[in-house]
Amino acid sequence: MDSSSHKFYHVHGYDTREYLDQLFSDKARSIFGEDSLIFPIEQLKKTFQLGHIKGEIMIDLSKGSMIHHLYSACEFFKHIIVLKIKERCIMELKRWVDRRTGAFDWCHAAQLHAEIERNSDQLEDKEGKVRSALQHVVKCDLEKENMTEPIDLPLADCIITAVLLDYISKDQNDYIRYLRKFSKLLKPGGHLILIGVLDATYLTVGKDKFHILTYDEDFARKSLVGEGFVIDRCEVKKRTNVSDFMDYKALIFIAAHKEK
Template sequence: MEPGSHKLYNVHGFHSRNFLDTYCSGKAEMAFAHDSVRYPMMKFHNAFSSGDFKGDVLIDFSIGPVVHHLYAAQEYFRDIILLKPTEHCIVEVKKWTDSRTGAFDWSHASTIATEVAGNSDQCEEKEAGLRAAIKHVVKFDLNLENLTDPIVLPQADCLAIGCILEVISKDLEDFVNNFRRFSKLLKPGGRLLYYGGLNATFYMVGGERFHMVKYNESDLRDILSNEGFVITHLEVSQRKAESDLCDFDSVVFCTAYKE
């Protein structure tokens, strides 16, 4: 399906709180509790706790104002930098990092993070630690040669990409070009953590339909290989959500390093 009939996240934006309520909330009826929250949190935790992902700087590109997949990162990186394409999203993230009234409630994610780490009595410490580790929330613009101009970011030891290439790209060629631009921020030898939705064409936020690029496991393997990455782990999990708000059929988690 052509993106012209759907909105593009980075061009048109969506209401950030609506997105969080739909795909990331702690409500019992939230259909995406496993696919969007618990599963990526578990996979990122396992990767970080392996000891292979550590250093000074982690740069994260993820859809919307999400932070939950990074709970474990605070123990392995001095600085976490979030890159977002819309001001509305940045404001929503900063409400949480600054502990402001009306911030999104991530307590369900804190509970998962502490359970996975085996220290279920440290929820508040986990939240405080992640807030402190997120040093910057910066806007990026795909129309700029330097995505964050006038800010020049340090090269990262680790790059985390979460369900964003498929929602900011018009087609698979655009997906590849955007990944190439993201990966320039990663040091040679640096590590990649990737999470995405496969075979999707759209997702809904607040009654509005947004475009997604359809790609599969084979496409992702080819892209990473062609862009100079060596895959160290890749797994695909069939979706658990029963909802017509998004048509992905599975999720993919991948780790790799840049040659």
């Protein structure tokens, strides 16, 4: 399939459950677990344990309905406001938050988090903390000046964005434009945590291929610095799984703060 025919996540949408099953389910752990689950959990643990990223409000702007990247955050922020583009993602996420029948099972991710933190005794308490923090799931429109209109959000102490920029940006100028919009939701001096995939072109969900922006570590770094961020940590992990679902070569994790 030619890349020009690839669909865009934020325009066309996809089956959110199929995406979760494919990349984040317990069954998928043997294929994708080291990259999609363990790497972000480990990096977030290391970042938050440094102790300087904390506060009242975190805003999450991430792809799909994943929540495993928020297990560490709930210990350091009272409120996590999740912004989603698609109603299906909101419904999927709320199903888990409200413990509804048929919700995606994240127990394996919680267990991984407990193992990484060496604190398996507090597994159930951890899931409860995440659910308590995730009481605000808000629809957003990326093209509006105020993405959450008519709601005016308070500025966040920290924003985490996991692989969303990669899927919504048609080119590098788009990436920078959206990064700038995300940055406006952040307090001066606030922190941004970015997780992305490097040198990728597509993701397959079901029968459809979805666009991923191709970029490298140097571009990610320069984009953040260009928007007034100071990079505090950057980790790159080469791809470990073998699958034709997506063609990325590495994962990137960046923690940065916005200059006052």
